[in-house]
Amino acid sequence: MSSPRHPPPPPPARVRLDDVAVHDGAAAPAYARSVAALADSLARRNAAVLELPAHDAAVVRCALESARAFFRGRASVYVYRAGRTLEDGELSPACMSDAFRCLGKAARVALCAIARHLRLRTDVFNHLLDDTPLPINEVSSSELLVAYSHEQLQSGQAPMGFLRSSMPEVDRGFVTLVASDCPGIEVCDPNGHWYLADGGSGPTDLLLLTGRALSHVTAGLRPISQYRASNENRASLTFRLMPHANAVLGCSPILAAGHCIGQIHQPIPASQFMDDSCAEEHAVSSRLEEPSESQGNFVSDPSLRSVLSDPLSGAFLEDAMVLSCGHSFGGLMLKKVVEMARCTICHGEVDPASLFPNLALRAVATVVKMEDDRRLFHNAALRKRRKDVTGHTDVPKRAGSSKDNGELVLDAESSAPFKGVQYPFVVGERVLIMGNKRTPEKFVGKEAVITSQCLNGWYLVKAVDSGESIRLQYRSLKKVMELQMQALAFLR
Template sequence: MDSSPPCMTEVFRCMGRAARAALCAIARHLRLRSDVFNHLLDDNPLPVNEASSSVVVATFSNTTSQNGKGAIGGGKLVTNGEVEKGLLTLVSSDAPGLQVCDPNGRWYLADSGLTPGDLLLLTGKALSHATAGLRPAAVYRGSADNYVGTTCGGRTSLAFRLIPQSNAILDCSPITAAGHVIPHSYVPISVSQFMDDLSAEEDMLCSNTDNAYVARDNVNKEPSLRSVLSDPLSGAFLEDAMFVSCGHSFGGLMLKRVIDMARCILCNAEIERGSLIPNHVLRTAAAAVKHEDDRRLFHNAALRKRRKEVGDIRENGELPSENGPHKGVQYPFSVNEKVLIKGNRRTPDKFVGKEAVITSQCLNGWYLLKIMDSGENVRLQYRSLRKFLPTQETEERCQSQTIQNSS
C-alpha cells in the first residue's frame, strides 16, 4: 500500500511508549539509570516531517510463504533464523507461530501462551552491544505448523522495532560504571557503522549459505569455526578463554555462568573455582579470526558507504575531489580550512550562510566547526558545507573597499 491506514499512527505511538518502557525496565534490571539508553533514541516528539528511525510493521504469513523465515517481516535469513538488529522489538499476533532459539541451540515456541493484549519482547544486536552482551540478541524464526488451523489460514502479526538513531554512539561505559565486567571487544561504535557491519555480515552469511547448502541433505551439522571461538550467550569472541578443572574451556558470559553454577554445562562435572587457567591457544585463535572478520566487514561496509556517497554527490550535482574520484568523498574538507555553511534541513537557520573554520574531524563525515563572526562551535556533516572559494573572498573585499570609498 502506498499509505498506511489512519490507525497505524496511534498504533505506532502506543507501541513506541511500551517499547521505551521496556527499555527503561531493562536498564533498571542492569542496575543502571532508567534513562541511560535515551541518547540512542529519536527526540520525542520528533520535529515536523521528521521520520523516526523506529518502525511498525504489519504482516500476514501463511503456510506457503512462511517456510521458516520472515516471521516478523523486513529481515534477512541468517542460517536457520533471523537476528533482530535494533534495540528491541515488540510483537503482537493473533496466533502462535514464532520460535526463539535458547542459548543451548534449542528452538521453542515463544508466543504459545500469549493472550490478546500481550506483547512478545525480542532483544536486538544494538542493545546487546550497548549492554556488552548482558542482554544477548534474540534469534527467531517462523513456525507455520502452529497456525495451520487458524480461521484465516495464516498468522497476522504487528511488530514495533525500536531502532537507535544513526548518529548515536553505542558505548558500554555505563555498564562498566555499574560494576559489570565487559570483554575488550565491546568498543564504542557509531550506530550507522554498526548497522553497516551487521548488513555486511548478513550478506556474507547469506552468500555462504547459498553456496554451501546446494546439497543440503548431505551437509553434516558440524559447528562452524566462528561458533567454536565465540561465547554462545553474548556472541563475543573468546579472547578471555579459560580452562576449568574438567578440561573444557569457556569465556565471556558462559564462563561466568559456569563459575556461578560451580558445574560444567558440557560434562556436568563439578568445577573448582580456584583452578582457572588461561587458554592461550584458544585466545590467540579467537583474536586472529576476529581480526579477519573485522577487516572483511570494514572493507565491505566502506565499499557500500563509498558507493552511496558517490551516488549522493552525483545526485546533488557536486563535483568529485580533485585528487581522485573517491578520496575526500566522506571528508572533502581538511582541518583549519575555511568553509561556507550552505545548510540543509538539519542545519539551524542561524548558521546558514555563515563562514566557519574546521577545527576537527568526527565520525562518518561530520566536522566540528567554529563560526568566525560569533566564535560558536557547531557540529555539521560535510553535506552542509561547501568550499570557500577565493572568488568569494575577492568579491567581499571589493564590496568592503567600495563601501569605504563611498563613505
C-alpha cells in the first residue's frame, strides 16, 4: 500500500491593493481584514500576493513586454533609478518611469499596511524613504531591476551580475515587489521549506517579500524573506523599496507600541547598515560557491535564525524548554506561556511541572549565536579597517612616501595607525551641536552624546534633553570641554 500523500502547502494570501490602501474609511472591517490577511501571509509563508487595480496592471504588463523587446531574447539585466540621467549612448527600456512610479506606490501601500498591523501609525516609516515627488537633481535610493532570463542560464552561462537560480537571495531594503510574465519564484517559509510562491499569479500580480531593513526597524517582528528563481525563461520586474542614505534605522516606534526589543536592534545609519549587509551577503555567497563548505552552512539561513530566537525579545533560545504538546519556548515567550498555562501555538493546556529542557534546541541555538557573534566581530573589524584606510589617505604625501602612479606607500615612520581629522570624537563623548543650514533648528545649541561613528566623518548623536538622534558631520559638532576652556579664557 502506498503511503498517503500530504496535501500541498497553501499558497500565499492574495490581497487586493486597493483593499489595503489608506483611505478615509481605513477603519472599515474590510480594510482591517485585508491588513490582517496580508500580515498573516507574511508570517506563515514569508510572502503575499498583491492584486493590482486595472490601470496599474496595464502599466506593469506594458513594462514586461518592453523588457522582452529591449533584451531581444538575450539574457541580461538593467537597473533603473528615478532621477538618474542616462549616460551618452545608454538606452533604457520603455515605460520604466511609469513602472517605477506604479510599483513604488504599491510598495509604500504594503509598508503602511504592515505598520498598521503592528499597531503603529501607517506613515511611521515614511521619514526613512525618499521624498515624493522626488526633488530635482536627486536620484532615488530605491531601484527597479528589469531582467530577462533564458534557458542558457541553466547550463551555467549566466551573464555578469545575474543571480544564478540555485543561489538564495535576501534583499536589504524594506519590501520587494516582483512581477513576471511566467511563474518562477520560490520562497522559503518559516519552517525552512521551499515552495513556488507565484504559481497562481499572473503577469499583473505582485509578489510581496520583506527585507533586512524592515526586519531591523520592526525588531524582528517581520522576518526576512528568502527567495530564488526556479524558471529561467521569463521577463521580470523587481522593485526594491530602500531607505534613503541619511536615514537612521531604529526601533523606537516598536518600543513605543509596547513590543519588546532585543539588544541587537540598535539604531544604525542606513549607509552603515547597507555596508554591513553587503559584506555579509558577499561572505555568504563566497561560502555558497564552495560546495565543501556550503553543505554545512546552515547558520546564514534567516528562517532558521527566526526559529531559534524568542519572538518577543529576539534572544536565542539557549534556555529552551519543551512542553507536553511538543512545542518549545524560551525567554520572554516561555514566561508568557507559563503565565497563560496554555501553548500559544496549539492552545493546549500547559502544566509548569511537566516542562523539561530541550537540550538539542539549546545546543543549536548556542552554535548559531556564536556564529552571529563571530560575524558581528568580523564586520566591526572591516569597518575599523575601512576607517583606518580613510585616515591614511588624508596623510600629506612626503618625499619617498608615494609611487609614481599615486598609490600611497607608508614608510616605517608612518606605519603606525593614523586617526584622520574627520574623526575627532569618540563614542560616548559629550558634544555641542553647532549645526549648519541643513541642521533642524531644534537641535542647534543642544548638548548631545556621540552614540555611533559612521563613514566619511559622520556621527550619530543623541540629544541629552530630548533623547532624539540625528546624524551630523564632525564640522557641525564641538567638544563641550573645548568650549568651556574657551569661555574660561575669555573671562580671564
